[in-house]
Every structure is written in structure tokens, then in C-alpha cells.
Amino acid sequence: MTIDTKSGDGRTGGRGVALAALRGLALALVGLPGSVLCLSLALLSLGLIPIGAGIVTTPYVLAWVRTYANRRRVLAAEWGGVRIPPAYRPLPQGANPWTRTFGMLGDPATWRDLRWLVVDMTAGFVTALLPAMLLLYPLQGFALALGLWRVMGDGYWYGFVPVDDQTSALGAGVLALVLLFFAPFFARRLLDAHFRLTRAVLGSNQAELAERVRVLTETRRDAVDTSAAELRRIERDLHDGAQARLVAVGMDLGTIEALLDKDPAKAKELIARTRRSSVEALSELRELVRGIHPPVLAERGLGDAVRALALRLPVATEVNVELPGRADAPVESAAYFAVSEVLANAVKHSGADRVWVDVHHADGHLRVTVTDNGRGGAMVGAGSGLTGVERRLGTFDGVLAVSSPAGGPTMVTMEIPCASS
Numbered sequence: 182m183t184i185d186t187k188s189g190d191g192r193t194g195g196r197g198v199a200l201a202a203l204r205g206l207a208l209a210l211v212g213l214p215g216s217v218l219c220l221s222l223a224l225l226s227l228g229l230i231p232i233g234a235g236i237v238t239t240p241y242v243l244a245w246v247r248t249y250a251n252r253r254r255v256l257a258a259e260w261g262g263v264r265i266p267p268a269y270r271p272l273p274q275g276a277n278p279w280t281r282t283f284g285m286l287g288d289p290a291t292w293r294d295l296r297w298l299v300v301d302m303t304a305g306f307v308t309a310l311l312p313a314m315l316l317l318y319p320l321q322g323f324a325l326a327l328g329l330w331r332v333m334g335d336g337y338w339y340g341f342v343p344v345d346d347q348t349s350a351l352g353a354g355v356l357a358l359v360l361l362f363f364a365p366f367f368a369r370r371l372l373d374a375h376f377r378l379t380r381a382v383l384g385s386n387q388a389e390l391a392e393r394v395r396v397l398t399e400t401r402r403d404a405v406d407t408s409a410a411e412l413r414r415i416e417r418d419l420h421d422g423a424q425a426r427l428v429a430v431g432m433d434l435g436t437i438e439a440l441l442d443k444d445p446a447k448a449k450e451l452i453a454r455t456r457r458s459s460v461e462a463l464s465e466l467r468e469l470v471r472g473i474h475p476p477v478l479a480e481r482g483l484g485d486a487v488r489a490l491a492l493r494l495p496v497a498t499e500v501n502v503e504l505p506g507r508a509d510a511p512v513e514s515a516a517y518f519a520v521s522e523v524l525a526n527a528v529k530h531s532g533a534d535r536v537w538v539d540v541h542h543a544d545g546h547l548r549v550t551v552t553d554n555g556r557g558g559a560m561v562g563a564g565s566g567l568t569g570v571e572r573r574l575g576t577f578d579g580v581l582a583v584s585s586p587a588g589g590p591t592m593v594t595m596e597i598p599c600a601s602s
Contacts, residue, residue: 198316201368204260205312208375212253213306219246220298230282240281243291250294250383253301261376265384297382308375312368319357430458483513487520487540487549494524496534503541508599515577516540516549516597519570523551523593526567531555531591542599549595557589570595 226242229235247269257263270288272281285291433455437448478486484502491498507513520538527533533555540549561567561583570593571581579597 198365198368201372202313202316205309205372208309209306212309213302215249216298216302219249223295236278236282240278240285243285246294253379257376257379261373263376263380265380293383300382305375305378308371308378311371315368319361430455478513478517482507483516484540486517487538490521491538494528496528496536498536500538505542508547512577512597512599515573516547519573519595520549522570527553545598547597547599550592552590552592554590557585557587557591559583559585559591
């Protein structure tokens with residue numbers, strides 16, 4: 182019977198099974214001692230680092246391990262069609278042994294190699310040997326059926342068949358025939374499983390890295406767009422607000438100067454108006470500065486800044502802060518404006534009359550939860566203010582979770598990975 186099973190070089194059927202068996206046997210016989218030797222030398226060299234000798238030997242031993250692993254990558258591609266691209270970090274040219282040793286130890290690929298050596302000498306050895314066993318073991322069954330059972334001791338078992346007479350020996354031959362029948366189904370697949378196991382341990386998860394690059398590219402673009410939009414808003418507010426008032430103040434001062442001698446009463450009236458305009462311009466500048474980076478945030482941290490923000494809301498707001506220290510300034514700024522946007526949404530759209538804000542740091546993450554008793558129905562989507570919050574948090578690998586069933590309540594949870602000083 183010919184079974185079409187794909188092989189690394191395109192051969193199928195009996196030749197493909199025999200080839201898979203030979204390759205698996207070669208991998209098992211060479212791989213087991215090779216992996217044991219490489220791992221033993223690597224552990225010995227690492228153990229000698231505290232006394233200094235390992236600083237000299239470790240780069241050479243790990244380079245040998247990398248060569249051995251790269252050779253297995255080549256075999257996986259040629260024999261199994263499984264590509265495992267190496268992902269070793271480059272080392273500086275002419276680096277001294279200390280730099281080379283700790284540069285290689287700081288490379289995650291080095292530790293993947295060492296883990297793979299352990300797997301290769303255990304599960305890898307078994308999966309490589311099984312294709313050959315599927316062919317060799319049936320030969321023993323046929324030999325038993327032909328009379329080899331006579332020289333075997335009492336209590337000998339072939340698989341699950343106890344062989345002690347000619348009848349049971351014939352049963353062993355039937356079992357061998359069954360195994361040989363199924364060999365084309367499993368031999369190639371077992372060798373493929375060996376190479377997939379190698380890729381699972383030795384590979385660097387390129388798909389995950391590609392996804393990480395994609396996310397970082399998107400968040401960087403969003404950060405640039407947000408910064409540009411913020412700059413345009415500041416320019417617009419300055420031009421339409423404080424700048425216009427300051428221009429009017431200048432013009433009024435010129436008029437006052439001309440009227441001081443001719444019409445003191447009118448000049449006095451203009452002085453009062455100019456004073457009001459200067460106060461309004463100063464107030465607008467303060468609001469503008471608060472919109473860029475609130476002074477209370479810079480001086481007293483995120484907790485007090487959120488409390489100050491809550492005091493200006495038209496609804497009752499309860500703030501609970503449990504922070505052991507302060508996060509980096511960019512993280513605090515992102516969290517502050519995210520909270521500000523969520524609170525603004527709650528005031529404008531939820532119809533809530535009470536809001537709760539919880540700010541705490543745990544497990545290496547800054548977590549902020551904003552809950553209101555409004556009508557619910559909030560969601561992240563086009564046109565929603567929460568979309569901008571999600572983008573702002575994404576710049577710092579943060580996440581946004583929204584729970585807002587119809588009828589409320591609404592709970593918005595923001596989380597940013599960060600350290601606390």
C-alpha cells in the first residue's frame with residue numbers, strides 16, 4: 182500500500198517511510214550524546230564563572246552550543262521543511278572575555294539553546310527514535326513468528342502479546358504486520374513532530390515579535406498624531422484667547438495714555454476694563470498651562486492631581502488613592518489626562534450624580550478605575566472620547582477596559598505597566 186505523506190524532500194510511500202526512519206535514527210544516535218555533551222560542558226563552564234575560569238571558557242562553549250543548534254536548524258529545514266531562523270544578538274568586535282561572556286548570557290537565545298538541549302535529549306530523542314522503531318520493531322515480531330521465540334526466555338512479551346509457544350509467536354507476527362501497516366501513517370508524522378518540537382523550544386517566536394513591532398508602530402504613530410493635535414490646540418487657544426486679550430490690553434493702554442490729560446474719567450474707566458482683561462488673560466494662561474501639565478501634578482504627584490481634578494467637577498466625586506511612590510513623569514501625565522477625559526465623558530454623557538475614582542499601584546502596574554452611577558452604554562469606538570484614552574494608554578503599553586451595561590453603572594479601568602519610586 183502506498184500512502185501519500187509529505188516529506189521534506191518530496192518523496193512518499195515506502196521510500197519516504199524508510200528515509201524518515203533512517204533520519205530519525207541518525208538524529209537519535211547523534212543528538213543524544215551531542216546534547217548531553219554540550220549541556221554538560223555549558224553547565225560546567227557556567228559553574229566556573231565565580232572563580233574566574235568560566236569567564237574565559239564560557240564564550241567558547243556557548244559558541245559551540247550555538248554551532249550545534251544551528252546545525253540542527255539546518256537539518257530541520259532540509260529534512261522537515263521546518264525553518265527556525267537564529268536570533269542571536271551580535272557581539273562587539275574584539276570584545277574582551279568578560280563582555281563576551283555576559284553579553285551571551287544576557288541574550289535570551291542562549292537560554293533557549295540550553296533549554297532545547299534538555300528537551301532534545303529527552304522528548305526529542307524519543308520522537309526521533311520512534312520512526313525507526315516503527316520499522317525495526319515489526320522485524321522482531323516476524324522473527325519471533327519464524328522461530329526466534331524458542332531462544333527467548335519464559336515470560337517474554339512482544340508489545341502486549343506474551344510469547345511462549347508457536348501460536349503466541351504467530352500472534353506476535355500479526356501484531357508486527359499491523360504495526361508495519363500503520364508505519365506509513367505515523368513515521369513521517371513523528372519525525373515532523375520532532376522538528377516542530379525543536380522549533381517550539383529553539384525558535385524565537387517571530388510572529389510574536391512581528392506583532393509587537395506592529396503594535397509599537399501604531400502606538401508611536403498615534404502618539405505623534407496626538408502630540409501634533411495637542412500642539413495645534415495650544416496654538417489655537419493662545420491665538421484666540423490669551424493672545425487676543427493681551428493685544429486688547431496693549432491697545433487700551435495706548436488709549437489710556439492719550440486720555441490721561443484730556444479725559445481722566447474715561448481713562449479711569451479704561452484702566453478698570455484693562456485690569457479685568459489682564460485678569461481674564463492670566464486665568465486663561467493658567468488653564469492652558471494646566472491643560473499642558475498641571476503644576477499640582479508636577480509638584481505633588483498623580484494622587485493630589487486627581488483629587489484637584491475631582492474638586493472642579495459638578496458632580497459628587499469620591500477619590501481613593503493608594504500609591505507607595507511616584508511613577509515616571511510621562512506615565513503620570515498620561516494617566517492624569519486619561520482620567521480627566523474619562524471624568525469629562527462621565528459628566529457630559531452619563532447623567533451620573535456620583536463618581537468614584539480609585540488609584541493604586543500593584544504588581545508593577547498603575548491601575549485607575551473610574552465608576553459612575555449613570556445610564557451606561559459607554560463603549561470604545563469611532564467618535565468616542567474613550568478611543569483617544571485607549572490610544573494615549575497604548576503609547577505606554579497600557580490597556581483600557583470598559584464595562585457599561587445599559588442602565589449602568591459604568592466602570593472604566595485603565596492600567597499602565599510602570600515602576601513606583
